[in-house]
Amino acid sequence: MAALDELDRKAAAAFPGHIVRKDLVRQFRGQFPVPTYVVEFMLGRYCASTELSEIDEGLKMVQSQLSDRTVRAGEEELFKSRARDRGSVRIIDIVTARLDAKTDSYLATLPSLRLNDVRIGDKIVLDHERMLTGGFYAEVELGYDASIAQEKGGRPFEIMSLREIQLSSRDILDKIATGRAQLTSQEWKSFLLRSIGLEPLKLDHRAQDAMLLRMVPFVESNYNMVELGPRGTGKSHLFQQVSPYAHLVSGGKATVARMFVNMANGQRGLVCQYDVVCFDEVSGISFDQKDGVNIMKGFMESGEFSRGRESIRAEGSIVMVGNFDVDVQHQQRVGHLFGPMPPEMRNDTAFMDRVHCYLPGWEIPKMSKDLFTDQFGLVSDVLAECFSRLRSQSRVSVLTGRTHFGGALSGRDQNAVNKTVSGLLKLMFPDSTTPVPDEELEWAIRLALEVRRRVKEQQKRIGSAEFRNTQFSYAIGLDGVEKFVSTPELQSEDSIGSDPLPAGQAWAISPGGHDEGAGLFRIEVTESAGSGVRILNQAPPGPFRESVRIAEQNLYARSRELVGERNPREHEFAAQLRSFDAAKSGEQLGVGVLVALCSALLGKPLKGGIVISGGITLGGSVEPIHNPIDLVELAMEKGANAVLVPVSSRRALIDLSDEVATKVQVLFYADASDALRKALHD
Numbered sequence: 001m002a003a004l005d006e007l008d009r010k011a012a013a014a015f016p017g018h019i020v021r022k023d024l025v026r027q028f029r030g031q032f033p034v035p036t037y038v039v040e041f042m043l044g045r046y047c048a049s050t051e052l053s054e055i056d057e058g059l060k061m062v063q064s065q066l067s068d069r070t071v072r073a074g075e076e077e078l079f080k081s082r083a084r085d086r087g088s089v090r091i092i093d094i095v096t097a098r099l100d101a102k103t104d105s106y107l108a109t110l111p112s113l114r115l116n117d118v119r120i121g122d123k124i125v126l127d128h129e130r131m132l133t134g135g136f137y138a139e140v141e142l143g144y145d146a147s148i149a150q151e152k153g154g155r156p157f158e159i160m161s162l163r164e165i166q167l168s169s170r171d172i173l174d175k176i177a178t179g180r181a182q183l184t185s186q187e188w189k190s191f192l193l194r195s196i197g198l199e200p201l202k203l204d205h206r207a208q209d210a211m212l213l214r215m216v217p218f219v220e221s222n223y224n225m226v227e228l229g230p231r232g233t234g235k236s237h238l239f240q241q242v243s244p245y246a247h248l249v250s251g252g253k254a255t256v257a258r259m260f261v262n263m264a265n266g267q268r269g270l271v272c273q274y275d276v277v278c279f280d281e282v283s284g285i286s287f288d289q290k291d292g293v294n295i296m297k298g299f300m301e302s303g304e305f306s307r308g309r310e311s312i313r314a315e316g317s318i319v320m321v322g323n324f325d326v327d328v329q330h331q332q333r334v335g336h337l338f339g340p341m342p343p344e345m346r347n348d349t350a351f352m353d354r355v356h357c358y359l360p361g362w363e364i365p366k367m368s369k370d371l372f373t374d375q376f377g378l379v380s381d382v383l384a385e386c387f388s389r390l391r392s393q394s395r396v397s398v399l400t401g402r403t404h405f406g407g408a409l410s411g412r413d414q415n416a417v418n419k420t421v422s423g424l425l426k427l428m429f430p431d432s433t434t435p436v437p438d439e440e441l442e443w444a445i446r447l448a449l450e451v452r453r454r455v456k457e458q459q460k461r462i463g464s465a466e467f468r469n470t471q472f473s474y475a476i477g478l479d480g481v482e483k484f485v486s487t488p489e490l491q492s493e494d495s496i497g498s499d500p501l502p503a504g505q506a507w508a509i510s511p512g513g514h515d516e517g518a519g520l521f522r523i524e525v526t527e528s529a530g531s532g533v534r535i536l537n538q539a540p541p542g543p544f545r546e547s548v549r550i551a552e553q554n555l556y557a558r559s560r561e562l563v564g565e566r567n568p569r570e571h572e573f574a575a576q577l578r579s580f581d582a583a584k585s586g587e588q589l590g591v592g593v594l595v596a597l598c599s600a601l602l603g604k605p606l607k608g609g610i611v612i613s614g615g616i617t618l619g620g621s622v623e624p625i626h627n628p629i630d631l632v633e634l635a636m637e638k639g640a641n642a643v644l645v646p647v648s649s650r651r652a653l654i655d656l657s658d659e660v661a662t663k664v665q666v667l668f669y670a671d672a673s674d675a676l677r678k679a680l681h682d
Helices: 006-014 022-028 036-046 052-069 076-086 122-127 172-180 185-195 205-219 237-242 292-302 328-334 349-353 380-390 411-428 438-462 542-557 559-563 590-602 628-637 658-663 672-679
Strands: 019-021 088-100 105-110 115-120 136-144 157-164 224-229 246-249 276-279 304-307 310-313 317-323 357-360 376-378 403-405 473-476 505-510 519-529 532-535 571-579 610-613 642-646 665-669
Touching (some): 006 376, 022 036, 022 052, 036 052, 052 088, 105 122, 172 380, 185 411, 205 224, 292 304, 292 317, 292 349, 349 438, 357 438, 411 438, 438 473, 519 590, 519 628, 542 559, 542 571, 571 590, 590 672, 628 658
Parallel strands (some): 246 276, 532 571, 610 642
Antiparallel strands (some): 304 310, 403 473, 505 519, 519 571
8 A cells, every 4th residue: 555645644533434445445356246335334344444453454354254245156055055054144245125916025136146035024125125126235144944945835045134235324424524624625525536446646637527527416316417438437337336325227228117116016216216327338228118218308307207197206316328439529520429329319409408417528537557546535335325415405505696607508507507516516515504615616617517518519519599509608706707618629729619718818810921921819818906018928029019019008098988987007917929820920919909908807708709800000090901811711710700800801801702701700890999899798
């Protein structure tokens, strides 16, 4: 094991008795036919210490108990024989049960012993109803009655008692919330990742965020998530190995009776019995009845489903994971990101609208031993129990009065974003009374908007006009600046996106000069207290420096018509030029610089996809452009949907080709204030 680091020491003090070294779990991986959380349950019982001597002693106990109580392939008859000779035997196995109508009694199944007719008392079944749906792992005391074995059709094996392998402490959430208060937000985020077996230092921040999003369905009721991406990124691990409250449905038929309710006996299905139901290899999933997908869509919308006369409420979250056979860029070229879904869901925009989160599985690295942690984390059953208790809470009230969403979000969009934000805040702040700082709230909002917008973008790609506005935005505080959130896979670093840039940033095209052609630039301006305009570029090119000087003087001289009552002389501006072509000088960018200065001072972004051309004189006159057709064509190549051009170029643009004219909107302006008015986002 690696040496204890600072986080290990703080976690040991904050969560005494509830942590375990995650490398110990891997020592048992593959040795015994049980999931990870079963091993961790045993390790948490005997090895929840930082003392090496106590850990070594506990490891021997765990090894002994798992060896004695887990049934390897080929040992079935040996354990049955022990039960017969001793009267009973203890085993660890997954227990399922069914009602035998012929005898009006329950029968249990123990797959490791290949027994499917084990007697079990009514009280045990009623106390543990999950064994009637998917079953659960438990420590079982299996008895044998020789006298019953003599009877015709007798069933000598009986489950005498069982103990679910999960935590029973009712105050565990309070203990974890108390310990969380002793860690910073970044330390707690890292500790959560270590608790599911991953080393945060080996993951970039995007992969860390994706891992936290995977946990949201565990803490948020009726949360619907899709994750598609490359193979080998551990998509199903969390839902199969970490929590007994999750159930994994492998590829194949999913029956309505098993998922929702069995009409024959009224038994509730998986979504009623588990916190999370995950469909693995979702491309192969199909229902046994035609209305199966419709029942699923209804449940995903409202958390209810109707069978017969009864309307049933359930809180299970639905997660669908699957694989891309190609990379994400190719998938977007040949179709859309829901392409690997089953045919009945793939192009159904109504189904997509019910998905709260599309997690970018392609941003998670393939699982390798380097990504696994050797440090301390919470015992899995402690973590799972905390997750389950958090489901009854909500953090949506944190948004009230602090956050304002843009007009592009529909009611379903806002509901999806609210649920994702609530889930992320519950993960980060398990104590509901803890105040949420603005930076943590903004982190959760940006993630929530991104994963919901990814759904909306696929709906738009399918062609539905009602989903055409995907420019999701938010503002924090009454006077907060509106910020737009995009999905990274749709963005290209060297092209103009359809989303508005942050306030103070503008795309601009230079017509070039004697030694260089037209080129695309991004002007980035920030505003703060002080005075003057300074350029951040090292050794800025002369033409750009001149454009900034002239734009500054125009801002001071015409501030009333440009920015109203604001006094630009009371603000300091920092300007930076970024070039995206061979052109570097920034010739004739005066109007673009002036518009960016005004945008920063007003705190308002420019329209998405718009690019500005034109220079300006000290007297405020707009300079003519010698090659306007080249500029508009370059704007189209770079992805712009609109270009601002001085009205003096109107006649020259009559010769613009039909193709360019239909792809790019040319907006003419008379002066700088006209350009600003047409460029600002509504």
